Amino acid sequence: MDGGPLKQQTDIARAATLIADPSRAKILKCLADGRPLPASALAGEAGISAATTSVHLAKLVEGEFVTVTRQGRNRYFRLAGPDISAALEALALIAPPLPITSLKQSNRNSALHRARTCYDHLAGQLGTDLMAALLERGILAGHDGIHRAEDAVRDRPASYGHDIRYELTDTGRAHLADLGIDTNHLPPRRPSIRYCVDWSEHRHHLAGGLGAxxxxxxxxxxxxxWGTVPRAVHLTQAGATGLEQAFGLAPAD
Structure with missing residues (x-):
């Protein structure tokens, strides 16, 4: 048999082990909007001590789930890339809901469902409603934006986020240019258009360079x-007016 590059199997168990710890899962969810955070903020969100947080972060950095940069004497941590956030979003689709035991948890949960970021793009009800508006206006084409498990299985050769192909139309390029988005210069080193299956809405929201x-x-x-809850996003009054004018989107209260 002719030799060639050895095709290795991926170590799913190792990756799953890094996510499986409840404290590390909380840390990863806090970082899921792509912004760097100090260890102290992550400790507070995860409800664990600084020393325990340091141990968990060391494991996540070693596993290449998280990167760390120094600014003076402070260290800031962030997700290693959008694929980590996409994996967390996909896991959330099959994960059982966490119990809500306080009004604070209920308010945080509601805020994340209304509007949040998934790494560097919009998710939640706002993100999926915006995706639907882009399709209705003919800015994107290729699918109706509704998640159906059989659609993802049908075109198996493509990976998650690519198995259903969305395309930016000529009308869409012109429309987004009017909004100040140059679609010829999107963020590099990543697909221009991807989607994520939104775990709270079970619809698609726009990812990739265009989503960012x-x-x-x-x-x-x-x-x-940005809201006070990590990852949560608030729509301003100017935004409500602007989205309706630009995309015909009338966000829910």
Whole structure:
């Protein structure tokens, strides 16, 4: 048999072990919006001590789930890339819900369902509603944005996020250019258009370079702002007006 590059199996068990610890899962979820955070903030969100957080972060860095950078005497941690966030989003689709035992947890849960980021693009009800509006306006084409398990299985050769192909139309390029998004210069080293199956809505939201560029532009316009809950995003009044004018999207209260 002719020799060639050895095709290795992936170590799913090792990756799953890193996510399986409840404290590490909380840390990863806190980092899922792509922003760097210090260990102290992650410790507070995970409800564990600084020493325990340091041990968990060392394992996540070693496993290449998280990267670390120094700014002066401080260290900041962030997800290693959008594939980690996409994997967490996919796991959330099959994971049982966590029990809600307080009003604070209920409010946080509601905020994440309404609007959040999935690494560097929009998710939750706002993200999936925006995806639906892009399809209805003919900015994107290729699917209706509704998650059906049989669709993902049918075109098995493609990977998650690619098995259903969305395309940016010529109309869409012009429309997004009017919004200030140059679709010829999207974030590099990643697919221009991908989707994630939104775990809270069971619909598609826009990922990839276009999803990142669109989310960044909405932040620049002050149509969306970061909330106090990690990953949560708030729609501003200007954003509600702007999204309706630009995409015919009337977000729910």
């Amino acid at each position: 560029a669109l989310a960044a532009r909405l932040f620049e316009l002050d149509w969306v702002r």
